[in-house]
Amino acid sequence: MAGRKRKLLAVAVAAAAAAPPEREVNKHKNETGVKLEVSPAQLKSSIQCENSAHIAEPERSHYFTQTEPQHRLGEDFFSQPCITLAKGFLGKVLVRRCADGTELRGRIVETEAYLGGEDRASHSAGGKRTERNTAMFMKPGTIYVYTIYGIYLCMNVSSEGEGAAVLLRSLEPLQGQPIMRQLRAARHKEGTRQLKDKELCNGPSKLCQALNIPRCFDRRDLASDPEVWLERDSHTSPAEPYYIVSAPRVGIESHGEWAKKPWRFYLRGHPCVSVVNKEAERQCRSGNVMNNLSSSDV
């Protein structure tokens, strides 16, 4: 029964993949006949590695200035031990350049470190290498995208260390929020209220949706890919420095003692953090400060 269902689904997916690329841009309607900004088919297509030309053209202004990735962080930055890199990501800006040249930007405010080898909570636990987690064993800076709960995606970046990678959990939207909102709302019920800015990227799968990070970005190089990269923060710095909270990773309770390792890092008090851990914040040391001008950038 279940097998049959799966087979039928596989056939449907194959048929969808074989369909012509020009699939009804902005012609799609839902049951109520209301025109959708982004159709389910288009959303699906963005997940399945097709271009993102369907994304609405943004209003052009100085805010959308098309900058070349001159501030792009290179190989050196990613070649750090996993936990160091996880903290180093905080405050850096993830940039997604869409097919029409639009750039979406978000400041990283929450990460998790997944070591290889003895870290039982890691996909690469015990040095186990599979088709899925291959990117974790590739050079530092390699993107690892995987599917979670069958329907969502998570984006990681491999670090120094065999099979080690950092999960990106939350971003603060900086540029292209209207498009992010459109991408996120495409899966929501009709008539649902608009998402606030801080709700656009406050979760690992939400950020993949909002920045249109598809599954096929798996194994790409964040240090050289033309469609996605990382920058130092050139935006206005906060008046007060953010303290880094170090807390147990979320969603891995079943992994015993490894679930307790404080390898989730986030900016204390930042509104875009997905899960706040008050106990960890009480123990947060003042020495752990995010400072983009410091040498912690490497």
Next chain:
DNA sequence: ATCGGGATTGCCT
């Protein structure tokens, strides 16, 4: 071929 778990999310109470 089949099974069980999962680095989550959105909606409802």
Next chain:
DNA sequence: GGCAATCCCGATG
């Protein structure tokens, strides 16, 4: 804050 939705992946036989 609880819980259903939803299916891929890897392990097992």
